[in-house]
Amino acid sequence: MAYEKELDAAKKAASLAARLCQKVQKALLQSDVQSKSDKSPVTVADYGSQAVVSLLLQRELISEPFSLVAEEDSADLRKEGSQDIIERITKLVNDTLATEDPLKPIDSTLSTDDILRAIDCGTSEGGPNGRHWVLDPIDGTKGFLRGDQYAVALGLLEEGKVVLGVLACPNLPLASIAGNDNKNKNSSSSEEKGCLFYATIGSGTYMQPLDSRSEPVKVHVSSVENPEDASFFESFEGAHSLHDLSSSIANKLGVKAPPVRIDSQAKYGALSRGDGAIYLRFPHKGYREKIWDHVAGAIVVTEAGGIVTDAGGKALDFSKGKYLDLDTGIIVANEKIMPLLLKAVRDSIAEQENASSL
Ligand SMILES: Nc1ncnc2c1ncn2[C@@H]1O[C@H](COP(=O)(O)O)[C@@H](OP(=O)(O)O)[C@H]1O
Ligand SMILES: [Mg+2]
Ligand SMILES: [Mg+2]
Numbered sequence: 001m002a003y004e005k006e007l008d009a010a011k012k013a014a015s016l017a018a019r020l021c022q023k024v025q026k027a028l029l030q031s032d033v034q035s036k037s038d039k040s041p042v043t044v045a046d047y048g049s050q051a052v053v054s055l056l057l058q059r060e061l062i063s064e065p066f067s068l069v070a071e072e073d074s075a076d077l078r079k080e081g082s083q084d085i086i087e088r089i090t091k092l093v094n095d096t097l098a099t100e101d102p103l104k105p106i107d108s109t110l111s112t113d114d115i116l117r118a119i120d121c122g123t124s125e126g127g128p129n130g131r132h133w134v135l136d137p138i139d140g141t142k143g144f145l146r147g148d149q150y151a152v153a154l155g156l157l158e159e160g161k162v163v164l165g166v167l168a169c170p171n172l173p174l175a176s177i178a179g180n181d182n183k184n185k186n187s188s189s190s191e192e193k194g195c196l197f198y199a200t201i202g203s204g205t206y207m208q209p210l211d212s213r214s215e216p217v218k219v220h221v222s223s224v225e226n227p228e229d230a231s232f233f234e235s236f237e238g239a240h241s242l243h244d245l246s247s248s249i250a251n252k253l254g255v256k257a258p259p260v261r262i263d264s265q266a267k268y269g270a271l272s273r274g275d276g277a278i279y280l281r282f283p284h285k286g287y288r289e290k291i292w293d294h295v296a297g298a299i300v301v302t303e304a305g306g307i308v309t310d311a312g313g314k315a316l317d318f319s320k321g322k323y324l325d326l327d328t329g330i331i332v333a334n335e336k337i338m339p340l341l342l343k344a345v346r347d348s349i350a351e352q353e354n355a356s357s358l
């Protein structure tokens with residue numbers, strides 16, 4: 001299989017980073033109200049996750065040139081007054097790496113400078129040439145803080161095309177979230193949860209339990225043909241996607257089920273195994289989508305048989321650097337539903353534009 005070595009490294013890196021995030025989220029949820037309103041736990045987990053992935057990939061793929069496009073950089077951490085937080089991140093990363101390799105000699109413990117350097121490996125710009133890893137160390141920070149869904153999302157671009165993607169979703173139930181009430185979909189209930197989705201180009205999409213040795217299963221998007229029987233995903237946060245517009249599109253399609261609102265690229269993971277059939281994402285005017293919010297999710301869905309396009313039906317172009325250059329919105333569906341969805345999107349956007357020009 002192509003990209004076998006890269007996939008092994010990516011799965012290991014994302015799983016370990018997810019373990020770090022789980023530890024921080026658990027402490028956060030057990031803490032008092034005052035520290036919950038403080039943003040530092042998510043900061044620590046974000047940087048810690050990025051450092052773990054950066055270090056792991058470089059260690060596992062030592063003979064290859066390394067380029068990483070990642071959401072975070074260390075500029076804020078290098079400001080005065082950040083020493084305490086850097087030390088917390090460094091301890092967290094060292095503790096996490098030690099669980100991966102308990103026999104590691106003690107003198108290889110990483111220093112604060114090592115951690116800052118690892119975070120700053122993620123400053124590549126991407127683009128159409130060569131290989132670039134693309135990382136969102138915590139996608140769905142809002143969900144992370146609420147105790148809901150989030151994902152560690154890692155992908156690989158080769159000559160501007162996505163060839164590999166891994167999504168670690170620590171709070172996503174292993175069983176389908178279709179048909180549950182909305183509370184269970186987003187939050188951590190007592191059922192078994194923690195999913196690792198992965199895909200390489202031409203080889204399909206697989207899911208396995210995070211942190212477990214049980215066998216991966218091949219997954220497929222929903223085969224629903226009639227949109228009336230489809231359910232759709234969208235952002236939990238109304239600030240990230242226009243819920244009114246998606247509701248208008250769903251009405252036109254005759255979708256009966258209420259929207260399933262969850263945070264992060266866990267939506268792409270859930271779609272890849274058929275929990276819902278449609279994903280609608282329409283940011284407010286002027287927002288520019290970043291590649292790390294979609295690279296891993298896009299290949300996880302397309303290798304499972306889905307289609308991911310912008311609102312005009314164009315494939316997403318990940319070769320333009322950090323930003324996606326696209327026509328309003330991102331939509332996902334299976335082959336059968338996509339033509340109907342594109343028409344509903346076009347009609348709803350035209351109606352909205354007419355209404356605002358009156
Ligand atoms: N105004 C906005 N419109 C659309 N997306 C936004 C946004 N502000 C932030 N985002 C992006 O939405 C992502 C979360 O998506 P979702 O709503 O599906 O959970 C965020 O990722 P991070 O949490 O990694 O910053 C962020 O990049
Ligand atoms: Mg993100
Ligand atoms: Mg993020």
Ligand SMILES: [Mg+2]
Nearest residue numbers: 071138140141
């Ligand atoms: Mg962010």
